[in-house]
Amino acid sequence: MNNQPKLDKYKQEIADLYTRRSQNYDNSDWHLQIARRLVEYGRVSPRQQVLDIATGTGHVAIAAAQIVGSEGRVMGVDISPGMLAVARNKALELNLNNTEFVLADAENLDLAGNSCDRIFCSSAFIWMSDLHAALTHWHTFLKPGGIIGIHAFADTAFVGGVVTQKVAEKYGISFNMSKPTGTVDKCQNLLEQAGFEQIEIKIEPEGSYISLEKAKAMWAGNSHPAPGQYPPPLSTLSTEQLAQAKAEFDAELEVLETELGIWNDITTFYVFGQK
Numbered sequence: 046m047n048n049q050p051k052l053d054k055y056k057q058e059i060a061d062l063y064t065r066r067s068q069n070y071d072n073s074d075w076h077l078q079i080a081r082r083l084v085e086y087g088r089v090s091p092r093q094q095v096l097d098i099a100t101g102t103g104h105v106a107i108a109a110a111q112i113v114g115s116e117g118r119v120m121g122v123d124i125s126p127g128m129l130a131v132a133r134n135k136a137l138e139l140n141l142n143n144t145e146f147v148l149a150d151a152e153n154l155d156l157a158g159n160s161c162d163r164i165f166c167s168s169a170f171i172w173m174s175d176l177h178a179a180l181t182h183w184h185t186f187l188k189p190g191g192i193i194g195i196h197a198f199a200d201t202a203f204v205g206g207v208v209t210q211k212v213a214e215k216y217g218i219s220f221n222m223s224k225p226t227g228t229v230d231k232c233q234n235l236l237e238q239a240g241f242e243q244i245e246i247k248i249e250p251e252g253s254y255i256s257l258e259k260a261k262a263m264w265a266g267n268s269h270p271a272p273g274q275y276p277p278p279l280s281t282l283s284t285e286q287l288a289q290a291k292a293e294f295d296a297e298l299e300v301l302e303t304e305l306g307i308w309n310d311i312t313t314f315y316v317f318g319q320k
């Protein structure tokens with residue numbers, strides 16, 4: 046596979062962001078738990094061929110590699126060299142000889158058709174530029190009867206994101222965030238329209254109270270890449286407007302504060318479809 050993917054500015058910013066984060070990414074086990082659940086629900090078994098899309102530090106790939114065994118094969122692809130370096134080290138330490146990590150754009154993969162038993166994408170699907178095209182692309186790599194498993198968040202998830210969207214709307218700005226996959230119907234439609242069948246969606250209503258300070262730190266600002274959007278939506282605001290929007294964001298959060306803190310919904314979807 047092409048080992049130097051051509052990335053547009055949007056994807057290059059994502060790759061750089063995750064390479065900067067790569068050394069600390071595994072400090073929390075939050076993504077790991079999600080990835081393990083996706084693999085568990087995805088019914089991986091020995092001897093399977095598994096593709097882990099946007100593998101990052103390899104959470105899904107490594108969990109799957111331990112199940113498929115020496116007669117199976119796992120490939121993790123990602124656009125961030127830093128994340129892949131961490132993944133490769135982990136696989137080396139675990140002596141996983143059935144796993145490879147490849148620098149590649151998940152929306153432009155050069156793989157054999159009908160070659161995968163399972164395709165997973167955990168904590169990454171909303172970063173794709175074109176969700177429908179990505180799913181259609183991945184559909185070609187699944188063997189008939191193979192299963193895709195995608196993890197996504199509900200559009201109610203992450204109080205910082207929800208309030209950012211509310212404030213941004215006042216400035217005529219629309220954020221994608223989790224909206225494209227934000228409901229069961231949207232997930233169902235996305236998979237159906239890409240040709241998947243027997244779609245199953247597990248909904249896990251999760252969340253916790255967080256401090257006002259932590260919620261305020263969830264402000265999107267104008268510097269990070271925003272899922273599915275380039276340039277970041279708030280970058281169209283002037284410095285004064287941005288400061289005003291941030292003040293409005295903080296004020297909205299203050300209203301939401303209770304004795305326990307601020308409720309941070311993290312409703313999670315595990316979406317499966319068959320070819």
Ligand SMILES: C[S@@+](CC[C@H](N)C(=O)[O-])C[C@H]1O[C@@H](n2cnc3c(N)ncnc32)[C@H](O)[C@@H]1O
Pocket residue numbers: 056059060063076077080098099100101102103104105122123124125128149150151152166167168169172173174
């Ligand atoms: C939040 S991390 C998730 C990593 C991993 N799947 C996990 O469960 O921890 C998002 C990852 O998506 C990768 N990514 C984003 N867009 C991508 C693309 N078009 N192709 C490949 N990887 C991509 C990023 O580089 C990053 O490593």
